[in-house]
Amino acid sequence: DGGITQSPKYLFRKEGQNVTLSCEQNLNHDAMYWYRQDPGQGLRLIYYSQIVNDFQKGDIAEGYSVSREKKESFPLTVTSAQKNPTAFYLCASSTQGSGSQNEQFFGPGTRLTVL
Amino acid sequence: KQEVTQIPAALSVPEGENLVLNCSFTDSAIYNLQWFRQDPGKGLTSLLLIQSSQREQTSGRLNASLDKSSGRSTLYIAASQPGDSATYLCAVKGDNYGQNFVFGPGTRLSVLP
Numbered sequence: 001d002g003g004i005t006q007s008p009k010y011l012f013r014k015e016g017q018n019v020t021l022s023c024e025q026n027l028n029h030d031a032m033y034w035y036r037q038d039p040g041q042g043l044r045l046i047y048y049s050q051i052v053n054d055f056q057k058g059d060i061a062e063g064y065s066v067s068r069e070k071k072e073s074f075p076l077t078v079t080s081a082q083k084n085p086t087a088f089y090l091c092a093s094s095t096q097g098s099g100s101q102n103e104q105f106f107g108p109g110t111r112l113t114v115l
Numbered sequence: 116k117q118e119v120t121q122i123p124a125a126l127s128v129p130e131g132e133n134l135v136l137n138c139s140f141t142d143s144a145i146y147n148l149q150w151f152r153q154d155p156g157k158g159l160t161s162l163l164l165i166q167s168s169q170r171e172q173t174s175g176r177l178n179a180s181l182d183k184s185s186g187r188s189t190l191y192i193a194a195s196q197p198g199d200s201a202t203y204l205c206a207v208k209g210d211n212y213g214q215n216f217v218f219g220p221g222t223r224l225s226v227l228p
Contacts, residue, residue: 004158006158033215033216035218040220041220042119042204042218042219042220042221043204043206043218045215045216048215058215088156090158090159092159098146101147101164101166102146102147102208103147103149103161103164104149104161104206104208104216105161106151106158106159106160106161107158108157108158109156109157109158111156
């Protein structure tokens, strides 16, 4: 089955802790994205990567970090500098470039709660 | 900066009704527009993708139209069913390389049996 997996489904963080959310895709997509979704709000872009070993900040990157060492994987670390991390985190991927559809596909999400 | 709005924010209809969801965007220089469905606590499921050169796309009971010049898209759902109850989001992608997807806030749809 082709798709995007995220783990864990639920994550609890204590104050001052860093936590890492996993995102893996087997769609052979070049581009990957991390979004944050808060209740009653739309999706906000945290980070995105258009190619391996390269990534760019989105609209709300402060307090987050990412890496893109493999095409299939785009983990997100929520650092202690992120003051309000409780949210639903969604990973997505898409093809990239003018010769492709650039259709975006999403994983099932990780719900992060600060204790 | 691209902004995307969706009207209405919430909609409740009886089963069997045809309905229209609206999506508006401020910058008509888009590469594509995508409609998604999101069930509570779940990820987004892609419903329809319309490229900027297209006027509409259809899948089963769903039909999405795009009027790029006026910055509008509609999602038409025919013969609604309780299983259609979900939040529907639209997203647009800018047509310059590196531009990302901008999402609307969504329309929460309830179809009553």
